[in-house]
Amino acid sequence: MGLHNNVHRRILGGLIILCSVVAVLVLRLAWIQLFMKEQTVPGTKYTLAKMAEIQSERETVLDSGRGRLYDRKSEPLAGETIWTAAFFPQEAKARNTVTQVVYEEAESMHRLAAILGVSYEQLLNKRSSLKEPLLWPSSVGKGPLALTSAQAEEVSALGIDGVGVLPFARRYDGKATGRQWLGYLSEEVPNTGGKASPSGLRIPMTGTDGLEKTLEPLLRGVGHTEAYAQVDARGQRVPGSPIQVRAPGNPYYPLSLYTTIDKKLQEQIEELAVKAGMKEGAVVVLDTGTGDIEAMVSLPFYDPEKISPEGGEWNNRALQAAVPGSIFKIVTAAAALEAGVTSADELFYCSGQYEKYGLSCLKGKGHGPLTLAQGFAVSCNTVFAALAERLSGAQLQATALALGLGRDISWQAENTLGFPVLKPLSGEQKGTIFTSLLPDDPGARVQTAIGQRDVQVTPLQAANLVVTLLHGGEVRAPRILQRVTFANGQKLEDLPGHLSPSTAGRISESTARQLLSWMRKVVTDGTGTSLQSTKWPVAGKSGTAQTLVKGMPRNNQWFIGYGPLDHPRYAVSVAVENVAPDSSHLAVKLFGQILDLLSSVPSGA
Numbered sequence: 213m214g215l216h217n218n219v220h221r222r223i224l225g226g227l228i229i230l231c232s233v234v235a236v237l238v239l240r241l242a243w244i245q246l247f248m249k250e251q252t253v254p255g256t257k258y259t260l261a262k263m264a265e266i267q268s269e270r271e272t273v274l275d276s277g278r279g280r281l282y283d284r285k286s287e288p289l290a291g292e293t294i295w296t297a298a299f300f301p302q303e304a305k306a307r308n309t310v311t312q313v314v315y316e317e318a319e320s321m322h323r324l325a326a327i328l329g330v331s332y333e334q335l336l337n338k339r340s341s342l343k344e345p346l347l348w349p350s351s352v353g354k355g356p357l358a359l360t361s362a363q364a365e366e367v368s369a370l371g372i373d374g375v376g377v378l379p380f381a382r383r384y385d386g387k388a389t390g391r392q393w394l395g396y397l398s399e400e401v402p403n404t405g406g407k408a409s410p411s412g413l414r415i416p417m418t419g420t421d422g423l424e425k426t427l428e429p430l431l432r433g434v435g436h437t438e439a440y441a442q443v444d445a446r447g448q449r450v451p452g453s454p455i456q457v458r459a460p461g462n463p464y465y466p467l468s469l470y471t472t473i474d475k476k477l478q479e480q481i482e483e484l485a486v487k488a489g490m491k492e493g494a495v496v497v498l499d500t501g502t503g504d505i506e507a508m509v510s511l512p513f514y515d516p517e518k519i520s521p522e523g524g525e526w527n528n529r530a531l532q533a534a535v536p537g538s539i540f541k542i543v544t545a546a547a548a549l550e551a552g553v554t555s556a557d558e559l560f561y562c563s564g565q566y567e568k569y570g571l572s573c574l575k576g577k578g579h580g581p582l583t584l585a586q587g588f589a590v591s592c593n594t595v596f597a598a599l600a601e602r603l604s605g606a607q608l609q610a611t612a613l614a615l616g617l618g619r620d621i622s623w624q625a626e627n628t629l630g631f632p633v634l635k636p637l638s639g640e641q642k643g644t645i646f647t648s649l650l651p652d653d654p655g656a657r658v659q660t661a662i663g664q665r666d667v668q669v670t671p672l673q674a675a676n677l678v679v680t681l682l683h684g685g686e687v688r689a690p691r692i693l694q695r696v697t698f699a700n701g702q703k704l705e706d707l708p709g710h711l712s713p714s715t716a717g718r719i720s721e722s723t724a725r726q727l728l729s730w731m732r733k734v735v736t737d738g739t740g741t742s743l744q745s746t747k748w749p750v751a752g753k754s755g756t757a758q759t760l761v762k763g764m765p766r767n768n769q770w771f772i773g774y775g776p777l778d779h780p781r782y783a784v785s786v787a788v789e790n791v792a793p794d795s796s797h798l799a800v801k802l803f804g805q806i807l808d809l810l811s812s813v814p815s816g817a
């Protein structure tokens with residue numbers, strides 16, 4: 213009983229205290245309403261009543277909160293933070309101070325106009341008509357103009373009313389590039405004309421292709437970062453109200469995704485490809501040790517901010533299968549060596565015409581007598597047609613699979629980072645060897661052996677084939693994503709490289725070594741002699757494939773190889789697609805230029 217009384221007494225005591233607190237609050241509120249509302253709020257010329265009536269906010273989004281993509285050296289690929297010039301509506305000024313202020317500001321405004329690259333009048337017009345915050349737009353792309361850090365400091369120091377320097381998370385830089393693997397974003401829900409943020413980041417975006425799509429669950433943001441200021445009923449900034457920033461304040465998000473790409477190398481190869489006159493095709497550069505993708509360029513270029521669905525520039529040609537021509541002779545030679553139906557010294561005779569299946573050697577009058585090794589170096593069709601007649605279609609097919617062709621090879625992992633299957637490269641084509649193994653006619657085999665007919669290979673597979681030979685026949689899975697960290701730098705997951713074995717098995721180390729020595733012979737005595745002047749000694753295999761584009765005969769030009777010869781660092785494939793049949797061999801030339809570029813990359817970088 214006594215206990216109960218005690219409890220009751222305590223509850224009663226609590227209630228009395230609570231009531232007193234409420235009473236004090238009510239009294240204070242009444243006091244404010246009755247006596248304070250006509251008082252001026254410190255730092256402003258408005259009364260509390262006036263403030264409540266006029267204030268509203270104008271804001272602009274600085275960061276959608278979407279995850280960032282970086283290259284292997286932590287250079288930003290998507291979601292780079294830049295400095296921008298932010299304009300907010302000007303303060304409402306007392307009439308008698310206006311002239312003085314304008315005079316003081318004129319000089320600063322002239323300087324600001326110069327930094328922004330516009331005339332003083334244009335700047336004044338834009339600023340005076342401002343109803344919403346504005347991040348000064350760039351002349352290229354959709355985003356705001358990026359200031360250098362020196363410019364950012366200067367604009368900040370000018371201290372112009374309503375003009376500040378703010379960080380902005382720029383998704384892309386407004387340029388067309390060959391980085392289709394990055395993908396692009398599109399509006400999650402088609403815009404129905406609702407209120408958009410002045411910076412364009414208010415609309416929810418979702419990854420639609422490339423890494424932006426496959427990694428969407430990791431990239432998805434947790435909230436905007438925005439800058440805001442108080443404005444009055446006329447849209448002028450409330451005096452003394454500064455530009456402020458509010459952020460979600462989550463130390464873990466957005467996530468940072470580190471790729472294996474070398475951004476600088478990627479840019480330089482994009483430049484080389486354009487200068488060489490390449491219009492369609494792809495270049496892939498792999499690290500020979502790991503199989504990591506250091507550069508992957510696809511032409512024509514695409515602009516992630518201007519996607520035309522029918523244009524198709526967003527297609528990543530490095531992952532699209534194309535007729536390989538003579539680079540496929542590597543597979544035929546491997547199949548023949550593994551099957552024991554030939555040897556390096558076997559002597560063949562090429563008269564120029566194979567006299568069966570309508571096949572001829574590209575060298576019209578024929579190569580005459582030549583060994584298998586020489587036949588590989590000069591890419592003699594007669595030699596490889598003869599080999600194909602000794603092999604079954606199944607043998608050619610199995611060797612191709614063992615070498616990582618005719619199947620998905622890019623890096624993937626199960627039950628990783630919340631994905632049942634994490635496969636960063638999207639849209640990778642398998643390619644084909646035979647579309648049908650029946651009937652197994654010799655004509656089809658012969659055409660296949662020289663990389664024509666149904667044979668299709670992706671430039672990524674072609675570069676990886678070189679890595680496979682350098683690894684003695686072990687197929688690695690080319691990797692593009694290597695690490696994911698939280699925003700604070702803490703590790704979330706490392707994604708180590710791995711092999712991509714096949715049920716078709718693998719070729720022997722001795723065959724792989726043999727093929728590599730013949731690839732050197734291509735450069736010393738064969739179709740790649742123009743590569744003898746490269747800075748590094750290199751090795752490789754050329755290919756010219758005949759295709760039809762809308763009924764017109766076209767060629768695919770290929771060169772795949774590696775360098776430097778003795779301590780290989782890079783495997784490279786160059787595929788120049790759909791050129792006129794009489795074009796000079798651009799692929800060999802570009803391969804040489806790329807290897808020269810690679811020879812200037814410091815080792816261990």
Ligand SMILES: [Zn+2]
Pocket residue numbers: 562563564573574575578579580591592593594595
């Ligand atoms: Zn020949």
